[in-house]
Structures are given as C-alpha cells and as structure tokens.
Amino acid sequence: MAIWLDENSRVVVQGLTGSQGRFYGLRNRAYGTKIVAGTNPKKAGTDVEGIPIFASVREAVEKEGANVAFVIVPEMMAAAAVMEAAAAGVPFIVCVTEHIPMHDQAKLFNQLKRDYPTTRLLGPNCAGILSPGKANIGFTPAEVSKPGGPVGIVSRSGTLAYQALYELTESGIGQTTCVGIGGDPVPGTSFIDALAAFEADPETQAIVMIGEIGGSAEEEAAEYIVQSGLKKPVVAYIAGQSAPPGKRMGHAGAITSGNKGTAKGKMAALTAAGALVASNPTEIGALVKQALGR
Amino acid sequence: MDLFEYQGKQYFARYGIPVSPGAVADTVDEAVAAAEQVGYPVVVKAQVQVGGRGKAGGIKLANNADEVRFHAGNILGMDIKGHIVRRLWIERASDIKKEYYASFTLDRSKKKFLGMLSAQGGVDIEEVAKKDPSAIAIIYVDPVDGLSEAVCRQWVQEAKLDAEAVEGAVDLLLKLYDCFSKGDCDLAEINPLILTPAGKVHALDAKVTLDDSAEPRHPEWEEFKGLRQMDAREKLAAEKGLQYVGLEGSVGIIANGAGLAMATVDIVNQVGGKPANFLDIGGGANAEVMVNALTVINEDPNVNAIFINIFGGITRCDEVAKGIVEAMNRVALRAPIVARLDGTNATEGRAILTANASERLIMMPDMLNAAKRAVAIAEGK
Numbered sequence: 001m002a003i004w005l006d007e008n009s010r011v012v013v014q015g016l017t018g019s020q021g022r023f024y025g026l027r028n029r030a031y032g033t034k035i036v037a038g039t040n041p042k043k044a045g046t047d048v049e050g051i052p053i054f055a056s057v058r059e060a061v062e063k064e065g066a067n068v069a070f071v072i073v074p075e076m077m078a079a080a081a082v083m084e085a086a087a088a089g090v091p092f093i094v095c096v097t098e099h100i101p102m103h104d105q106a107k108l109f110n111q112l113k114r115d116y117p118t119t120r121l122l123g124p125n126c127a128g129i130l131s132p133g134k135a136n137i138g139f140t141p142a143e144v145s146k147p148g149g150p151v152g153i154v155s156r157s158g159t160l161a162y163q164a165l166y167e168l169t170e171s172g173i174g175q176t177t178c179v180g181i182g183g184d185p186v187p188g189t190s191f192i193d194a195l196a197a198f199e200a201d202p203e204t205q206a207i208v209m210i211g212e213i214g215g216s217a218e219e220e221a222a223e224y225i226v227q228s229g230l231k232k233p234v235v236a237y238i239a240g241q242s243a244p245p246g247k248r249m250g251h252a253g254a255i256t257s258g259n260k261g262t263a264k265g266k267m268a269a270l271t272a273a274g275a276l277v278a279s280n281p282t283e284i285g286a287l288v289k290q291a292l293g294r
Numbered sequence: 295m296d297l298f299e300y301q302g303k304q305y306f307a308r309y310g311i312p313v314s315p316g317a318v319a320d321t322v323d324e325a326v327a328a329a330e331q332v333g334y335p336v337v338v339k340a341q342v343q344v345g346g347r348g349k350a351g352g353i354k355l356a357n358n359a360d361e362v363r364f365h366a367g368n369i370l371g372m373d374i375k376g377h378i379v380r381r382l383w384i385e386r387a388s389d390i391k392k393e394y395y396a397s398f399t400l401d402r403s404k405k406k407f408l409g410m411l412s413a414q415g416g417v418d419i420e421e422v423a424k425k426d427p428s429a430i431a432i433i434y435v436d437p438v439d440g441l442s443e444a445v446c447r448q449w450v451q452e453a454k455l456d457a458e459a460v461e462g463a464v465d466l467l468l469k470l471y472d473c474f475s476k477g478d479c480d481l482a483e484i485n486p487l488i489l490t491p492a493g494k495v496h497a498l499d500a501k502v503t504l505d506d507s508a509e510p511r512h513p514e515w516e517e518f519k520g521l522r523q524m525d526a527r528e529k530l531a532a533e534k535g536l537q538y539v540g541l542e543g544s545v546g547i548i549a550n551g552a553g554l555a556m557a558t559v560d561i562v563n564q565v566g567g568k569p570a571n572f573l574d575i576g577g578g579a580n581a582e583v584m585v586n587a588l589t590v591i592n593e594d595p596n597v598n599a600i601f602i603n604i605f606g607g608i609t610r611c612d613e614v615a616k617g618i619v620e621a622m623n624r625v626a627l628r629a630p631i632v633a634r635l636d637g638t639n640a641t642e643g644r645a646i647l648t649a650n651a652s653e654r655l656i657m658m659p660d661m662l663n664a665a666k667r668a669v670a671i672a673e674g675k
Contacts, residue, residue: 103478109405110437127607217403
C-alpha cells in the first residue's frame with residue numbers, strides 16, 4: 001500500500017497547458033501515473049499529447065473521474081485553483097506553486113478547513129508525492145526510488161527528500177510513499193498528518209522525517225510521536241545545523257518561539273521522542289537499517 | 295524584506311496609523327534642516343535593522359540646532375552591533391505618559407494570525423513575556439474573518455490599557471491589522487505604542503517585515519529597496535537573483551534547494567571544513583544560473599575549493615553540467631570544482647563533466663566523499 005496516491009489515482013492537472021505543467025504532467029504520466037485530464041477554460045476541447053483539456057475541474061471529475069488535482073499554475077492564481085478543485089469535490093490536491101503570498105496561504109488553509117474539512121491539500125511550494133512503482137505527482141525524480149516499501153518519507157525540502165530516497169535505495173531499502181510537505185509558512189499537510197497516515201499504512205514499517213530550521217513543526221511532530229504512542233520507528237534529519245543565526249526583527253518571534261526553531265532544539269526534541277537522528281543525510285540508510293533490525 | 299523604522303512609519307501612515315512627524319537625513323546638515331522643518335524638540339534616531347539602538351547611544355533628544363549637529367555627528371557612522379549607521383530619522387519628540395506593546399504576526403502552528411498587546415511595553419518586553427506572560431493579551435485572528443471591532447475592543451480591555459487609551463487603541467489596532475493583512479506584512483510591530491498626556495495613542499517605533507512573495511501586487515514597495523545592507527558578494531548575488539548568505543570559510547558551496555544547500559553547509563562543517571557561503575540556485579536552474587552562481591563564488595577571495603552539490607528534480611543535471619563547463623570557459627575560476635550530480639538527467643550531466651574532467655573539475659559519486667574532497671583541496675591537503 002501507499003498513502004494518498006496510488007495506481008488507482010486519477011489525476012487532473014491544473015496548468016497542463018503551461019510549459020512547466022506540460023513537462024511534469026507528461027513526465028509523471030510516463031512514469032505510469034494516470035493523468036486523465038487537464039484544465040484551461042481557453043483551451044477546452046483540445047488535448048495535450050492525448051490528455052483531454054476541460055474548462056473546469058468539475059468537468060474533469062464528471063467526465064474522467066478525476067480524484068486527485070495537481071496544481072501547477074502561477075502564484076497569483078494558485079489559491080483560486082486549489083479552491084476550484086476542492087469545490088469540485090476532489091479529495092486530494094497537490095500544489096507545487098512557489099511564492100504564494102503568506103496571507104493568501106493563511107486564508108486558503110482556513111477557508112479549506114471551514115468549507116471542505118475532509119479535503120487534503122499537500123503544499124504549496126512542495127516537491128509533490130511519489131508512491132514508487134505506482135504513481136508520481138510533481139518534481140520527484142522517481143528513478144532514484146525503489147518500489148515495494150517498507151519505508152515512508154516525509155520532508156519539508158524537496159531535494160533532501162530525493163537525497164533520502166537515494167540513500168535508502170543505495171542501501172537496498174524500498175519506499176512506500178515519499179511526501180514533500182513544502183517549506184512555506186502555512187502548509188496544507190503537516191509532518192503530523194504524514195506520520196499518522198504512515199502509522200495507519202500496513203506496508204510502511206519505518207518513517208524517515210526530514211525537517212529544517214525555522215518554525216516549530218518538528219517539535220510538534222516530536223510531541224505527537226510521544227503522545228500518540230507512535231509504534232513505527234522514526235529516523236530524522238534536520239538541515240541547517242550550522243546555519244548562522246538569522247537576524248530577527250522585532251520581538252514577536254522571540255516572545256512566541258522561545259527556544260524552538262533551532263536545529264539543535266529540534267534534534268533534541270526528536271531524540272527525546274525516541275527517533276534516531278542523523279547528523280547528515282548520508283547516515284539515513286544505516287539508521288533505517290538499524291530501525292528495521294536488518 | 296525588513297523595513298527601517300522610518301520606512302515602517304511611512305508604511306503605517308499609508309494605513310492611517312498615527313506616527314510622529316519627521317524626516318530622514320544622511321548628513322549632519324540634512325539633520326539640522328530636517329529638525330528645523332519638524333520643529334524642536336526632536337529625537338535623532340539611528341536607522342539600523344537591529345535592536346538595542348537606544349542602549350548603544352543611537353537615539354538622542356535634541357532641543358536646538360547645535361544639539362542636533364552634535365548628536366547627528368556622533369551617530370552617523372556609528373557601529374551598532376555590526377550595523378553602520380548611514381541614515382538618521384529626525385522626528386518630533388513626544389511626551390510619553392505610558393508605553394504599550396502591540397504586534398501582529400502569523401502563528402505557524404495554529405495557522406492563524408496572532409495579535410499581542412501589553413500595557414507593559416518598552417525596551418524590556420521580552421523580559422515581561424518571560425516573567426509575567428499574563429501581562430500580554432493574546433488573540434488569534436482567523437484570516438478569513440479578519441479582526442472585528444468588537445473582538446478588538448475586548449482584546450484592549452483584556453490587556454488592561456488605561457481607560458483614556460481605549461478608544462485610540464481600538465482605532466489604531468484595527469488600522470494596524472489592516473496594514474498587516476492588506477499590506478502583506480509578515481510582521482507589524484509597535485514597541486513602544488505610546489499614550490501621551492493629552493490622551494492620544496500613537497506609534498513611536500515601527501518594525502515591519504514585508505512578505506517578498508507579495509511584491510508583485512505592491513508596486514509601492516519599490517521605494518523601500520534602496521538602502522538594504524549587504525556585503526559586495528550578497529549584492530552581486532541579489533542582482534543575479536540567487537539566494538546567497540556570505541560566511542567566513544574557504545569552501546564555496548552551490549546547491550539546489552534550500553534544504554540541500556543547508557545540508558551541504560552542515561556536511562562541510564562536519565568533515566572539518568569551513569563553508570564560505572550558502573548558495574541556493576533554486577528549482578529549475580539552467581546553465582545560465584550556474585554560470586551566475588560560479589561568478590558570485592569567484593568574487594570571494596577566501597574560496598579555495600568549490601563544492602557543487604546537485605540533486606536534480608526540477609533542476610536537470612545536464613543543464614547544470616553545461617553551466618559548469620561554460621562558466622569554466624568564460625571565467626577564470628580561482629578554485630577547483632568538486633561536483634556531485636544525482637537525480638533528473640544525472641547520467642547525461644555526468645557524461646558532460648567526464649568529458650571535461652581535469653584537476654580543476656573533479657566529479658565525485660556521493661555527497662559525503664565530495665565534501666571530504668572539497669575540504670581537502672580547500673585546506674591544501
């Protein structure tokens with residue numbers, strides 16, 4: 001099994017007629033992903049390499065049974081595109097668009113939660129999601145992955161997720177799903193969401209979690225590991241251990257965050273929660289082997 | 295983008311938030327002229343983006359032209375925690391009865407906007423937060439609903455501001471929220487927010503961080519860009535649109551994606567080297583971007599080795615390889631390159647590098663060994 005994306009997923013690409021959308025939509029299809037539709041109101045009725053273009057997501061859902069949306073449109077259009085997919089009843093939306101203003105992200109997150117509470121948004125500004133051997137949405141280079149599990153990966157950074165896939169594959173360990181949650185201030189899907197989904201997935205036996213400095217999402221994940229009594233072992237890596245302390249402006253951040261946000265604090269929290277914490281990405285393979293008792 | 299105090303106040307004024315009249319000055323003569331225009335007494339304030347200006351002697355009261363001349367002369371050029379003062383803000387001095395604190399920012403874990411208000415503002419607000427958290431009244435604002443007057447009024451009451459300040463504070467905080475949300479701020483903070491003996495509430499300081507992603511819809515931000523403080527390397531990188539942070543070491547670093555770039559800095563440190571910089575060429579980088587990145591690194595006289603660490607996703611390794619070869623042809627690079635390529639089109643990329651391999655261009659199969667090799671070269675081993 002895999003989480004959120006598998007061989008039965010039917011994907012509509014919002015932005016398929018753009019150059020980036022076309023490149024990655026076709027690349028994802030070549031991997032075996034069922035890309036069943038694209039949308040563009042001005043190009044409805046045409047096709048992209050045989051993939052039909054509809055005027056709206058609703059039409060793609062009705063005519064092609066789309067149940068996943070891949071949003072790859074410019075930043076000022078992205079929030080509206082996500083809302084359109086949610087309104088059309090798509091339960092899982094992957095948004096890779098970068099540079100969506102923070103206030104738009106915050107409104108989008110809260111509007112989705114209010115109007116479509118069961119809809120899952122992955123991203124924005126994420127690398128996408130790959131279930132090796134089954135389907136791929138977004139930028140992840142699937143050639144460095146290995147199908148068959150048993151490891152789930154969740155990462156803020158795209159390139160570090162690829163690095164983790166590579167380290168595992170080199171160690172002879174396959175993956176169930178690799179999830180990029182993105183590094184933006186208001187991500188639709190959190191580490192905790194991914195940890196819970198991997199815990200519930202019978203094929204996943206261990207979880208690799210890759211965080212980075214800033215915010216408190218990693219500390220919250222550590223808390224969740226303890227409080228939920230997560231049974232599957234977690235191997236973690238935090239990027240930015242030697243980053244120079246960023247200058248901060250004003251006091252609001254200091255008042256709210258306390259010691260949270262540093263790599264050291266995140267690594268300590270995860271270690272205390274029982275995770276195996278790598279000091280650099282090349283240690284991930286060996287630590288996962290240890291976690292799996294191989 | 296972090297704004298200077300005077301820019302923050304200009305931004306506040308756009309949204310009707312009361313601020314003191316004032317003017318900027320880059321020289322002593324300009325400072326005197328500004329003071330004459332504003333009216334005495336004035337406060338001469340150093341414009342640097344760092345806290346503790348007052349304690350460092352960067353804020354002084356002046357009652358006449360001679361005093362302005364004296365203080366402006368002292369403060370211009372002053373080094374405040376590594377920031378050199380190049381500009382002053384001369385503003386009309388305010389009578390202060392009480393100092394409060396107010397701010398709006400994003401609470402990343404609650405995914406709502408966080409408003410903080412305290413009757414105990416001033417320089418020691420962080421101490422107040424530690425010793426007596428109950429002295430800070432907190433509200434969470436749903437971004438969809440925004441801040442209503444009723445909620446704002448209740449918040450002001452909870453913060454226990456003086457009775458005479460309530461109406462002015464409610465009005466100002468609603469405007470501050472407007473500035474924060476419509477103005478696309480990551481942070482809008484006033485410390486101190488003052489009550490004058492005449493019962494007026496107004497912003498005596500301004501800390502504003504604008505969200506760079508919102509720049510396309512804010513043409514008015516153009517005027518804020520001029521005075522950002524960067525070293526020569528950072529300036530060149532910014533001109534070329536690269537994410538660059540200068541460090542002190544000898545291993546130049548180029549990677550794609552902020553996460554991998556940070557991990558590359560980490561691993562160079564871990565194998566005993568000293569990174570010269572953090573440089574993220576971003577997603578989808580092409581040959582031209584790689585040429586630019588190498589040009590920036592080449593400006594740094596401390597660099598003895600260049601470590602290029604690429605994991606192609608959006609970025610295609612063949613494009614990166616072409617850029618490396620092109621840069622080596624175009625620019626006399628001061629240091630050898632150690633490159634590691636994986637991911638999208640890595641086979642094609644590696645083939646290009648192999649065809650051009652030399653003592654100046656070394657390809658390594660993995661991140662750890664590439665880091666070790668780059669560090670060995672940088673240290674002359």
